[in-house]
Amino acid sequence: MRIILLGAPGSGKGTQAARIQQKYNIPHISTGDIFRSNIQRQTEIGMEAKKYMDQGLLVPDELTLRIVESRLMEDDCQIGFMLDGFPRTTVQAEALDKRLNELGKSLNVVISLDVNDDTIIKRITGRQVCKSCGEVFNLYFKNPAEAGKCDKCGGELYTRADDTEETVAKRLKVYGEQTYPLIDFYSKKGNLVKINGEQEEEQVFYDITQTLNSII
Ligand SMILES: [Zn+2]
Numbered sequence: 001m002r003i004i005l006l007g008a009p010g011s012g013k014g015t016q017a018a019r020i021q022q023k024y025n026i027p028h029i030s031t032g033d034i035f036r037s038n039i040q041r042q043t044e045i046g047m048e049a050k051k052y053m054d055q056g057l058l059v060p061d062e063l064t065l066r067i068v069e070s071r072l073m074e075d076d077c078q079i080g081f082m083l084d085g086f087p088r089t090t091v092q093a094e095a096l097d098k099r100l101n102e103l104g105k106s107l108n109v110v111i112s113l114d115v116n117d118d119t120i121i122k123r124i125t126g127r128q129v130c131k132s133c134g135e136v137f138n139l140y141f142k143n144p145a146e147a148g149k150c151d152k153c154g155g156e157l158y159t160r161a162d163d164t165e166e167t168v169a170k171r172l173k174v175y176g177e178q179t180y181p182l183i184d185f186y187s188k189k190g191n192l193v194k195i196n197g198e199q200e201e202e203q204v205f206y207d208i209t210q211t212l213n214s215i216i
Helices: 015-024 030-041 044-056 061-072 077-079 091-100 116-126 165-189 199-211
Strands: 001-006 027-028 081-084 109-115 129-130 136-138 191-198
Touching: 001 165, 015 027, 015 081, 015 199, 027 030, 027 061, 030 044, 044 061, 044 165, 044 199, 061 091, 091 165, 109 199, 116 129, 116 165, 165 191, 191 199
Parallel strands: 001 081, 001 109, 027 081, 109 191
Antiparallel strands: 129 136
């Protein structure tokens, strides 16, 4: 099973990715993780990527492709994989297609978790975290019984500094600009399946499994 997972920050993508990995036992490949691991192991590619990241620059497509390709060649990916955070551009998507083609493989499905911007803004700006135990509450969806106090341990709740509407709006804008061409690309190829990410986590996962079960 070779799949791609697309979803904005706050779409619930991380949670769903973990559940997919657990249920279907396929490696979850996040470009962020591979970069970190290559930098940690001080590989040649890792050191090259680090030069860009240290300057706050985006890692060029060519380098990202090389790093993802080398990961896809590893043994555990022979049964399949779930890509997360890659491809980010249509250039990367085309290159991935080409590479898989050369290997006699293809993508099964591209899952897009669709959530309204308003919901995402509420999910993120409403978030309140317990200082003591890390339990997460939300002013719109999961209020604590007593304002500012953790239901579990009585600890003080706080809002993360970058969970502001301004930051979220900026992240959503960047995500949209990058991803719309990609959605269009996969939609034209007939690979795209949209999942309603507004639903409860359980229902979202159920819908995803319905799609994935149909391809195995
Ligand atoms: Zn707590």
